[in-house]
Amino acid sequence: MPTFAEVVGQERAIGILRAALANQRLHHALLFTGPAGVGKRTAALALASALDCELAPGEGCGRCSTCTRIADGIHPDVITLAREGAAQIVPIETVRAQVVAAVGLPPHEARERVFLIDEATALQPAAANALLKTLEEPPARTRFVLMTVAPDQLLPTIRSRCQRVAFAPLAAEARRAVGGAEAEPVVNAARALIAAADKGASEPGAAIGVAQGSGEPKLDVAAVIELAAIELHARARAAALDGDIVAARLAADRAGVLLAAHAAIAIHHGQGAVSLEAITLRLQRGGA
Numbered sequence: 001m002p003t004f005a006e007v008v009g010q011e012r013a014i015g016i017l018r019a020a021l022a023n024q025r026l027h028h029a030l031l032f033t034g035p036a037g038v039g040k041r042t043a044a045l046a047l048a049s050a051l052d053c054e055l056a057p058g059e060g061c062g063r064c065s066t067c068t069r070i071a072d073g074i075h076p077d078v079i080t081l082a083r084e085g086a087a088q089i090v091p092i093e094t095v096r097a098q099v100v101a102a103v104g105l106p107p108h109e110a111r112e113r114v115f116l117i118d119e120a121t122a123l124q125p126a127a128a129n130a131l132l133k134t135l136e137e138p139p140a141r142t143r144f145v146l147m148t149v150a151p152d153q154l155l156p157t158i159r160s161r162c163q164r165v166a167f168a169p170l171a172a173e174a175r176r177a178v179g180g181a182e183a184e185p186v187v188n189a190a191r192a193l194i195a196a197a198d199k200g201a202s203e204p205g206a207a208i209g210v211a212q213g214s215g216e217p218k219l220d221v222a223a224v225i226e227l228a229a230i231e232l233h234a235r236a237r238a239a240a241l242d243g244d245i246v247a248a249r250l251a252a253d254r255a256g257v258l259l260a261a262h263a264a265i266a267i268h269h270g271q272g273a274v275s276l277e278a279i280t281l282r283l284q285r286g287g288a
């Protein structure tokens, strides 16, 4: 059950949220920024619990009916705007049906209604504009938590309406605690995934097989993809700073493929839906 205490390695970000809650100065729209897999969504759910928990307001107990339903994604007042289709966008219809239509009404049962947007750059432009209008005239008892790995790609008007809370890249120790798994096979497989895409290797399966090693029957595919996406995102930024737009775009596109795959795993609540081999092929084709 996500509570603030369970967010690993983000003391600064959580400290900001706790202080804002304690002072009753929490902004109505928050923008959580930082690499994939560092705890932005866990923190967003923990924040919703802190806002709405029956037993431990301001912190969240993780056990009451409210906290449990928030964690399970079934609380009627804590709503994640879903991404749809192959392009994994949040369409305008979703913003209209779930946000705009609800704005004039009070929350169903909770003190505060919380809208979560897992990757704000996935908002279709029309959807972003519709959301912007709501952010400009914030409805009562309503909070927004937008998350993104790429704040620079958001509409400046969206950014300026939100209070930004930066999540740090995880230190290796914290990452291990989050994964709960041996880190090294994951790191090796992530490197192999990127290398196979770089080389255009004809046998990505072989590259992944080597990375997995003989003694690793069960690799955490989601963790591999997440790590490879972080690496490619860092490459894209570095290339862009160097003025190498072609390389930056290639790395960013590949990171996008990985993030889509990561989202697909999350949606299916398992790892069977996506194989590393299939992802490598997609990376080599250069598209999602």
Ligand SMILES: [Zn+2]
Residues within 6 Å of the ligand: 049, 053, 054, 055, 056, 060, 061, 062, 063, 064, 065, 066, 067, 068
């Ligand atoms: Zn609770």
